Amino acid sequence: MLSFENDYSRAAHPAILDALARINDNLYPGYGSDPICESAKCKIRTACGKPDADVWFLVGGTQTNQVVIDAITPAYAGVVTVSSGHPNVHEAGAIEYSGHKVLTLPHHDGKMDADELDEYCATFYADDNHEHMVFPGCVYVSISTEYGTMYTKAELERLAEVAHRYDMPLFVDGARLGYGLTATGCDVTLPELADICDVFYIGGTKVGAMFGEAVVFTKRNTPKHFLTIIKQHGALLAKGFLLGVQFDTLFTDDLYFRIARNANEQADRIRKALRDKGYTLTFDAPTNQIFITLDQSTIDRLEQHVRLGFMEKADDTHTVMRICTSWATTDEETDALIALL
Amino acid sequence: MLSFENDYSRAAHPAILDALARINDNLYPGYGSDPICESAKCKIRTACGKPDADVWFLVGGTQTNQVVIDAITPAYAGVVTVSSGHPNVHEAGAIEYSGHKVLTLPHHDGKMDADELDEYCATFYADDNHEHMVFPGCVYVSISTEYGTMYTKAELERLAEVAHRYDMPLFVDGARLGYGLTATGCDVTLPELADICDVFYIGGTKVGAMFGEAVVFTKRNTPKHFLTIIKQHGALLAKGFLLGVQFDTLFTDDLYFRIARNANEQADRIRKALRDKGYTLTFDAPTNQIFITLDQSTIDRLEQHVRLGFMEKADDTHTVMRICTSWATTDEETDALIALL
Amino acid sequence: MLSFENDYSRAAHPAILDALARINDNLYPGYGSDPICESAKCKIRTACGKPDADVWFLVGGTQTNQVVIDAITPAYAGVVTVSSGHPNVHEAGAIEYSGHKVLTLPHHDGKMDADELDEYCATFYADDNHEHMVFPGCVYVSISTEYGTMYTKAELERLAEVAHRYDMPLFVDGARLGYGLTATGCDVTLPELADICDVFYIGGTKVGAMFGEAVVFTKRNTPKHFLTIIKQHGALLAKGFLLGVQFDTLFTDDLYFRIARNANEQADRIRKALRDKGYTLTFDAPTNQIFITLDQSTIDRLEQHVRLGFMEKADDTHTVMRICTSWATTDEETDALIALL
Amino acid sequence: MLSFENDYSRAAHPAILDALARINDNLYPGYGSDPICESAKCKIRTACGKPDADVWFLVGGTQTNQVVIDAITPAYAGVVTVSSGHPNVHEAGAIEYSGHKVLTLPHHDGKMDADELDEYCATFYADDNHEHMVFPGCVYVSISTEYGTMYTKAELERLAEVAHRYDMPLFVDGARLGYGLTATGCDVTLPELADICDVFYIGGTKVGAMFGEAVVFTKRNTPKHFLTIIKQHGALLAKGFLLGVQFDTLFTDDLYFRIARNANEQADRIRKALRDKGYTLTFDAPTNQIFITLDQSTIDRLEQHVRLGFMEKADDTHTVMRICTSWATTDEETDALIALL
Structure with missing residues (x-):
């Protein structure tokens, strides 16, 4: 059965398994203090155009959001996200578990508006009672967003400008960074992103x-004793070199972006087919996630042959479904899906 | 200068200071294990018509909300409030500090709608991914609400019914319980409230x-080792008998409700004057808090003579202000305010 | 029945109730932003000889320990105390509740030894794995200690020197500060204490x-947005002026230290009587807490006439009991106790 | 260079990489809801002789300790461990981060004594003030211990009996379970362990x-909504099938215990050689960790050829070092080490 359910359903790119096999007779020290991690960090610094960037490897997205937000947000403050943001909706309260409120702004196709952020902060500080409230302490956005949309470079710069004006770091969740930065029409590069934001992550999962x-x-802004903070959150992988070898592989010969681009190309083909066949796309998004609003009979027909993702009920008779391509999606799979539409 | 700024600007009812003076030569054991606390608890149980109710004394409202919500909400769950609810807005993140997300519903003049609560929960449990989200774990409402409005008995019963159907206790913040239960038109009594909800508090401050x-x-539902939980939150008063003597006084000869009623009567007079003079009341509320939307020149004029509370900017030229009466407001003060309007 | 059970069994010094009665017709703004709090703070600054000290009023001891330790200790760090320290033993885990480990050193009659602190820290930082451990983040001691003993000025200076060398603030719990600073033989004054440590509190309860x-x-070292942190912990008293009026009274005409001295004088008389009658004192302590090891028949005899505090079982037939005088202990009470011994 | 530094310095057993390669073209649903996880769970249930055991896969040891202890320990309670226990020393405060105190007993070569546990709890509950203290809420021990020692079946049964008497679950950290259960002289089997304790884990890392x-x-005692709790702690692996495939492989043809036994056999040979050559072993331990107290010149000599683990300074001139074998240690490596001794 065909599956376009999500982008984390296959183990790994074969080059990663190969690299793993190659190092399997080696012995490495623990917790990331090994030469492969160092090599991977160098390659990432180079890709970012930031020789002095500080790179850390964590295991998963919710974990990374929890650890980073907790580490960069003052104890008396919360994180500002859009209402559809992953930490607000799909992390089982991991941010609140670490003691911080998630402060929400409306989303616009999944994106935060810098003017609304500005107004939120201005209103907060203008309130005589704001010391009885939760301070906005950092800004969280994701690339790409929950709805597959992308920020422009100007939008990111504006978000950073507002965030910095209110003494907040800008944190970019890059669980799908590859898909974002290689999307058709994306006008921001990895080095530019590294310039604009204060901390971000490059999603491997x-x-x-x-x-x-x-x-x-x-920006030489790593929280003090970040390793201890990671460990305290239960997030320090014993065999850190497993993270190193994966990112070392992904950042060799541009593999990370090459395979990300594949997902977008497959998605572009599917989007074209959808439009050609008269489907209405829920969002105007250029990355590997495509949301379409379908009636139940169409869903029933498609689901006999392909697994899609459920997004939400649109109304009594329609449902927003997600078609998600990945680094591993093949031309044949895309052809098969298009034939079904 | 006249002040209708809030209902916690005077130390205490004189009867309380008298009672305090009377016991000041006595020696009591600590932490609430004293006979005055026991006497006060008995009187409260009687007033509630619940001989087996379990009564605890805490110091302040935010503290009580934090301790109770943390104690009755499962670790994996959050508290459902309306967006205007005190724990969501004005407690500096005290709930999140204790690890729980505040889950918000829209408010209707400060009130939660039982149908919306029902739909929220139904949607939550219908979501295939709900185990990745924060469970609704208890329901918080306040009597009276942040905007001075009151629930009817039927509304509270319906909220309790929905809450219980989804396995949530209903918690009523009664920081202003006296003002709520003695409001004109209020159709719920203290014993009825005690029947309807699972835990509530009687605000003394x-x-x-x-x-x-x-x-x-x-409902014989005190969380296990609640005293330890209180202590763990830094909320256990050493001289618990100070709480006992205050509530013992307030629940002697119906003092609590008698003085609460005074605030409402003064507020009723002010409301009538406001309506007579053509002011528009922001909310249709029967308790001691009156919200009015004023232009700046009216505010400037009034504030030369009376301190009011600031609520929020209504638009560029208007502001919502609060007139707050209290148990201590005198006829003369009310007359003076009305003369100013 | 006579009681030497503890020093928090009477409501308050009469001057405080008088002051309270005097202000009871006044209206004050909330949360400590009132003129009485400001007056009290001025008097405390003067008493400390620190015109720029920053003073805050909280309600109780465990609460204060939790709020201050949480606010001054980095997230990745713990608080160093002696094993007998109040936060380690008798605060129901309030420190751990706020996310910090309590790191313990052995106590010496309740006191911390600066050399042991030094060695603890040196060993910690020498450990290759220390980034996997809890950093020592602040130092907590109390004046007087749990066993009524006192630090000398030289000992406090040495603790501060070691603490600062390892980048830790020195925090002094002064729940019984008055009894400590007025004890016979105490060689440290309030201004000296204020010079030595980074933050301390003056216990009123x-x-x-x-x-x-x-x-x-x-030291101009108040944690940023400390008011918000207090509120977040549920520790901000609505009627802050109640705290102000009490400390304003206590720091008028040296009342605080005068009444504290009374407790020590009564204790000195009891200590002399105990020694004269051949009792063995468990600790050589000069403050208002006297610990004696008694056999059961003596306990039974005494407890017919006087309430004492239970400390711990010494062995199968002996128990350590506490005689605790207070600011309110009268000559007559002391005479009566001595007659019983 | 030879390394006996630790047991987590190689990526994985080749059979695991093979299994991974075999499934790499498959697509799986996320978060452990896949058939390989189900297969692995079945095999583990069978190995435990517990058809109704509930099995969950987490990523690492500190994470697992944090998640499980937090989930099974009441909010007002702490976890009882020995002072040398991993959560007390080497987890950067992960337990306290989750709000629980680590309550410590003395260790005996790394082990907890059931009588001391009993006495600790009896003393706790006998204390009149125990409601002001942290309740013992669960018992944590590890197999094998931090010093490589093992509990006998009788010792475990006695610990469970005491724990259950005080209403505490017994939690066994099995990060090195394989090495423990296959040690020479071990008299407890996996099914027996599963009978004795309430929750344990089988360490893969x-x-x-x-x-x-x-x-x-x-014991049908999984905490309610445990998946959500895992997610809330940032500990839910997106590609859960990666955990499934590893445990499915390890529990096929007894691989887990076969490779664990290899480590013990190599360690037995090294122990014999150490004793023959007159070294003194620090602990009498039968598992894959060997601790020896060495003078500096011996350390210097050895470290030219082999990496050992540092344990702690024994005195000014001696150091406790660790020789750690693993599932991957070869006869040749062991021979080479023995030749160096």
Whole structure:
């Protein structure tokens, strides 16, 4: 059965399994203090155009959001996200578990608006009672967003400008960073992103790795004793070299972005077919996630042959479904899906 | 200068200071294990018509909300409130500090709608991914609400019914319980409230006491080792008898409700004057808080003579202000305010 | 029945109730932003000889320990105390509840040894794995200690020197500060203490107040947005002026230290009588707490006439009991106790 | 260079990489809801002789300790461990981060004594003030211990009996379970362990897997909504099938215990050689960790050829070092080490 259910349903890109096999007779010290991690970090720094960026490897996305947000947000403050943001909706309260409120702004196709952020903060500080409220302490956005949409470079710059004006770091969740940065029409590069934001991560789990998210602090701004903070959150992988070998592979010969681009190309083909066949796309998104609003009979017909993702009920008779391509999606799979539409 | 700024600006009802003076030569054991606390608890149980209710005394409102919500909400769950609810807005993240997300519903003049609660929960449990989300774990409402409005008995029963159907206790913040239950048109009594909800508190801080909130568990449902939980939150008063003597006084000869009623009567007079003079009341509320939307020149004029509470900007030229009466408001003060309007 | 059970069994010094009665017709703004709090803070600054000290009022001791330790200790760090320290033993885990480990050193009659602190830290930082462990983040000691003993000025200076060398603030719990600083033989004054440590508090609950602890940050080192942190912990008293009026009274005409001295003088008389009658004192302590090891028949005899505090079983037939005088202990009570011994 | 530094320095047993390669073209649903996880769970249930055991896969040891302890320990309670226990020393405060105190007993070569546990609890509950203290809420021991020692079946049964008498579950950290259960002289089997304790885990990270710990609830006692709790702690692996495939491989043809036994056999040979050559072993331990106290010149000599683990300074001139074998240690490596001794 065909599956376009999500982008984390295959173990890993074969090059990663190969690399793993190659190092399997070696012995490495633990917790990331090994030469492969160092090599991977160098390659990431180079890709970011930031020789002094500080790179850390964590295992998964919710974990990374929890650890980073907790580490960069003052105890008396919360994280500002859009209402559809992953930490607000799909992390089982991991942020609140770490003691911080998630402060929400409306989303616009999954995106945060810098003016609304500005107004939120201005209103907060203008309130005589704001010391009885939760301070906005950092800004969280994701690339790409929950709905597959992308920020422009100007939008990101504006978000950073507002965030910094209110003394907040801008944190970019890059669980799907590869798909975002290689999307048709994307006008921001990895080095530019590294310049704009204060900390971001390069998602491996959804882009070719078995698991792993590479956190990059871009401005000599790593929280003090970050390793201890990671450990305290139960997030320090004993065999850190497993993370190193995966990112070392992904950042060799541009593999990370090459395979990410594949997902977008397959998605572009599917989007074209959908439009040609008269489907209405729920969002105007250029990345590997395509949302379409379907009636139940169409869903029933499609689901006999292909697994799709459920998004939400649109109304009594329609449902928003997700078609998700991945680094591993083949032309044949895409052809087969298009034939079904 | 006249002040209708809030209901916690005077130390205490004179009867409380008298009672305090009377016991000041006595020696009591600590932490609430004293005969005055026991006497106060008995009187509260009697007032509630619940001989087996379990009564605890805490110091303040935010503290009580934090301790009770944390104690009755499973670790994996959050508390459902309306967006305007005190724990969501004005408690500096005290709930999130204790690890729980505040899950919000829209408010209707400060009130939660039982149907919306039902739909929220139904949608939650219908979502295939709900185990990745924060479970609704308890329901928080306040009497009266942040906007001075009141639930009817039927509304509370319906909220309790929905809450219980989804395995949630209903918790009523009664920081202003006295003002709520004695409001004109209120159709719920203290014993009825005790029947309907699972835990509530009788606010002393804003109704005659120096400080103190009496938490009542109504259904033999006190969380195990609640004293330890209170202590763990830093909320156990060493001289618990100070809380006892205040509530013992307030629940002697119906003092609590008598002085609460005074606030409502003064507010009723002010409301009538406001309507007579053509002011528009922001909310249709029967308790001691009156919200009015004023232009700046009216505010400037009034504030030369009376302190009011700031609520929020209504638009560029108007502001919502609060007139707040209290148990201590005198006829003369009310007359003076009305003359100013 | 006579009681030497503890020092928080009477409501308050009469001067405090008088002051309260005097202000009871006044209206004050909330949360400590009132002129009485400001007056009290001024008097405390003067008493400390620190015109720029920052003073805050909290309600109780465990609460203050939790709020201050949480606010001054990095997230990745713990608080160093002696094993007998209040936060380690008798606060129901309030420190761990706020996320910090309590790191313990052995106690010496309740006191921390600066050399042992030094060695602990040196060993910690020498450990290759220390980033996997809990950093020592602040140092907590109390004046007087759990066993009524006192630090000398030289000992405090040495503790501060070691603490600062390892980048830790020194926090002094002064729940019984009055009894400590007025003890026979005490060689440290309030201004000296304020010079030595980074933050301390002046305990009101056990020294004449109904409740209240005055936290003093001595080095322009108040944690950012400390009011919000207090509120977030549920520790911000609505009627802050109640704290202000108590400390204003206690720091007028040296009342705080005068009444504290009374407790020590009564204790000195009891100690002399105990020694004269051949009792063995468990600790050589000069403050208002006297610990004696008694056999059961003596306990039974005494407890017919006087309430004492239970400390711990010494062995199968002996028990350590506490005689605790207070600011309110009268000559007559002391005479009566001595007659019983 | 030879390395006996630890048991997590190689990626994985080749059979695991083979299994991974075999499934790499398959697509699986996320978060452990896949057929390989189900297969692995079945095999583990069978190995435990507990058809109704509930099995969960987490990534690492500290994470597992944090999640399980937090989930099974009441909010007002702590976890009882020995002072040398991993959560007390080497988890950067992960337990306290989750709000629980670590309550410590003395260790005996790394082990907890059931009588001391009993006395601790009896003393706790006998204390009049125990409601102001942290309740013992669960018991944590590890197999094998931090010093490589093992509990006998009788010792475990006695610990469980005491724990249950005080209403505490017994939790066994099995990060090195394989090495413990296959040690020479071990008299407890996996099914017996599953009978005795309430929850334990089967460590993969140190016994052949890339990563992964299989948590087994043995008595239909899984905490409610445990998946959500895992997610809330940031501990839910997106590609859960990666955990499934590893444990499925390890529990096929007894691989887990076969490779664990290899480590013990190599360690037995090294222990014999150490004793023959007159070294003194620090602990009498039968598992894969050998601790020896060495003078500096011996350390210097050895470290030219082999990496050992540092344990702690024994005195000014001696150091306790660790020789750690693993599932992957070869006869040749052991021969080479013995030749160096």
